[in-house]
Structures are given as C-alpha cells and as structure tokens.
Amino acid sequence: xxxxxxxxxxxxxNSALLHAxxxxxxxxxxxxxxxxxxxxxxxxxxxxxxxxxxxxxxFEPYVQSWKKSKSANVEFVRxxxxxxxxxxxxxxxxxxxxxxxxxxxxxxKIFAAIHKDKKRLYTKEALTNFVVKNGVxxxxxxxxxxxxxxxxxxxxxxxxxKAYKLQGVPSIAVN
Numbered sequence: 385x386x387x388x389x390x391x392x393x394x395x396x397x398n399s400a401l402l403h404a405x406x407x408x409x410x411x412x413x414x415x416x417x418x419x420x421x422x423x424x425x426x427x428x429x430x431x432x433x434x435x436x437x438x439x440x441x442x443f444e445p446y447v448q449s450w451k452k453s454k455s456a457n458v459e460f461v462r463x464x465x466x467x468x469x470x471x472x473x474x475x476x477x478x479x480x481x482x483x484x485x486x487x488x489x490x491x492x493k494i495f496a497a498i499h500k501d502k503k504r505l506y507t508k509e510a511l512t513n514f515v516v517k518n519g520v521x522x523x524x525x526x527x528x529x530x531x532x533x534x535x536x537x538x539x540x541x542x543x544x545x546k547a548y549k550l551q552g553v554p555s556i557a558v559n
Contacts, residue, residue, distance in 0.1 A: 419547050421559060423459035432465045432545065432555040435474045436506065440554045441499040444492065462491075463541050465553045470506065472538060477511045479537040480528040481520070490518055 409415050421428040431447060433440040451460055464475035477494075481487040497503040497514060505511050508529070516522045528534060548557050 414549075416548060416557070419544070419557075421459075422461070426457050426459040427455075427559050428459050428461060428557075429454075429559075430461050430463050430544075430548070430557040432463045432548070432550055432553050432557070434465045434467075434471055434553050435478075435494050435498055436471075437553050438499060441495045443554045444495055448492075463544060465545060465550060465555075466538070466542055467545075467550075473506065473508050473511065475538055475541065476508075476529050476534050477515070479534045480525055480531070481515065483528050483531070483533055484520065484524065486520060490515060490520070493518060 407413060433443075447460075454460060462478070464471070464478045466472050466475050474494075478487065478491075481490050494505060494511075494514070498505050503510070503514065505514055512522065512525060512529075515525055548555070
C-alpha cells in the first residue's frame with residue numbers, strides 16, 4: 385500500500401491527467417503544516433530513507449526511474465532518517481559523500497551491499513572500509529564525516545524529520 389501511494393504521489397507531480405480531487409486527505413495522504421523549502425520556486429520532493437530499510441531499497445528503483453522523467457520545476461532531495469541514534473552514522477556517511485560529490489555513484493551501492501550482499505554497514509568503521517574499497521579517499525572522507533558542515537546537515541534533518549511528523553520510511557513529502 386505504501387509503495388502504491390508513493391508511486392501515485394510521483395505521478396501527481398508529472399501528470400496533468402491526475403487531479404488532487406482524486407485523493408482524500410487523511411485517507412490517501414496527510415496534510416501537514418507548511419514547511420519552508422530550500423528549492424526556491426521549484427516543487428520540492430523530499431524522500432526520507434534509511435539504508436537499512438528493505439522497503440527503501442525496494443523503492444529505490446522507482447525513485448531512480450522517476451528522477452529521469454521528473455519535470456524541470458521539481459527539485460528532488462533525499463533526507464536520511466534518524467529514528468535511532470545509531471542511524472546517524474549512515475546519515476553522516478550520506479552527507480559526507482554528498483559533500484565530496486560522489487553520493488550518486490555510491491548511494492545504490494550502499495543499499496545493494498546491505499540488502500543484496502548482506503553486508504553489515506552500520507558502523508563508521510564498516511562504512512569507511514566500504515567507501516574506501518569503492519574508490520573514496522579515506523582521509524578526505526573521514527575529515528568530511530566529522531566536519532562542521534555534516535554536523536549542521538544532520539541537525540537540520542533531525543528538525544525536518546520532526547516538522548514532517550515522520551513515522552516511517554520510505555516517506556515522501558511534497559512541497
């Protein structure tokens with residue numbers, strides 16, 4: 385049901401054939417207090433995810449397909465969820481790799497390593513070893529992982545998670 389609902393949300397953005405009247409608030413989606421976005425005049429689509437989530441892994445091919453055909457006025461933003469303190473490790477890895485400009489190369493590989501290859505990538509050490517084996521410079525990665533920039537991104541996302549009343553992943557928020 386969640387997968388179908390998320391696909392319908394994506395279709396709403398890209399299809400003039402679908403109308404908001406076809407969906408009922410609190411039945412098909414929740415209306416939240418409006419949040420500020422970072423996308424200017426673009427429609428912001430946030431995907432809250434966790435690398436350890438099998439549903440997020442299953443949803444990823446749909447996200448990748450949608451990203452290729454999304455409208456130019458849509459800005460897609462991934463947000464690593466942090467329901468537990470130990471999830472912060474993967475969020476920090478996501479932002480460190482983003483700051484290094486290599487997240488698009490490694491995002492799917494991290495998912496596949498955990499879910500397909502059954503690797504336990506839940507600690508800083510395990511994830512560091514994994515990204516280094518995938519061509520990332522260890523010193524630069526560790527410096528970025530512990531950076532003020534990544535600290536700020538993690539703090540901002542924890543606030544965003546609360547503001548959007550996130551209850552599970554994968555979750556999509558539109559504007």
